[in-house]
Amino acid sequence: MQHVVIVIHLMLVLALIGVVLLQRSEGGGLGIGGGGGGGFMSSRGSANLLTRTTAILAGCFFVTSLVLSILAGWGRAPTTIIQGGGSAPTQAPGAPTPLGGSGGLLNQLQPQQPATPAGPQAPRSQ
Secondary structure (H helix, E strand, O other), rough: OHHHHHHHHHHHHHHHHHHHHHOOOOHHHHHHHOOOOOOOOHHHHOOOOHHEEEEEEEHHHHHHHHHHHHOOOOOOOOOOOOOOOOOOOOOOOOOOOOOOOOHHHHHHHHHOOOOOOOOOOOOOOO
């Protein structure tokens, strides 16, 4: 279902881009510098076929966007950061213990004894 809506959505995008590019420019950026607004609310400006087509395509684009967002969240279960029966997070085996743990901070900062290797060692020159 979602793939069909995505294909329809992409076709609407391409059609909307094409219709917008086909429209005639009114001249001047945002109506500044000429024209005086002639044709803004005239019968030619409001009933233009390309203007109506743009509005219909934009509405369909909006609807398909809403449908896609609804389909994306359809199967999700709500989650919360405050869960009643949650267990305490477990610590990794090699991670240091927290400050309130065994020994305190000073014992954790002391140098650790190096581990003795289990296998044979290479001879050292003296």
